[in-house]
Amino acid sequence: MATSLSTTGCVGSSFYGSWGTSIVGEDYTLLAKSVPSQVRIGRGKPVRLQPMMKNINEGKGIFAPLVVVTRNIVGKKRFNQLRGKAIALHSQVITEFCKSIGADGKQRQGLIRLAKKNGEWLGFLA
Known part of the structure; x- marks a missing residue:
C-alpha cells in the first residue's frame, strides 16, 4: 500500500475502501457465490465438492x-x-x-x- 505525506502533515493512503464491508455483507456473499459447488470431470456428471476439515499435518508426525x-x-x-x-x-x-x-x-x-x-x-x- 502506497502512503504519502500531505501538506497538512497527515499521512495519506491509496486505500479507498471501507473496513466495514471487507469481509461481511455484500462482498462476502459475492465471494461465496463465485466459488463453484460442483466440478465436471471430463464429460461426465458434475461431482459435488465435499467440505473438508483436515489436519494440515495429516500423515506427518512421529505417531x-x-x-x-x-x-x-x-x-x-x-x-x-x-x-x-x-x-x-x-x-x-x-x-x-x-x-x-x-x-x-x-x-x-x-x-x-x-x-x-x-x-x-x-x-x-x-
Missing part, C-alpha cells in the same frame, strides 16, 4: 503411522469414539492441574489449545 494402523484395525467409528474419550480425559487432567495451581479459565483454555496443537504436530490427530 501418525501408528494412529493410521490402529484406525484401520479398530474401524473408523470405534476409533473416533476412543479418540473422543481420550481427548475428554486429557482435558479433565488439564482442568484438574489448573485447579491445583490456581490458574484461571483463560489459561486453562490456552493449555487445552496447546495440547491440541501438539497432538496435531505429533501425529495423534492423523
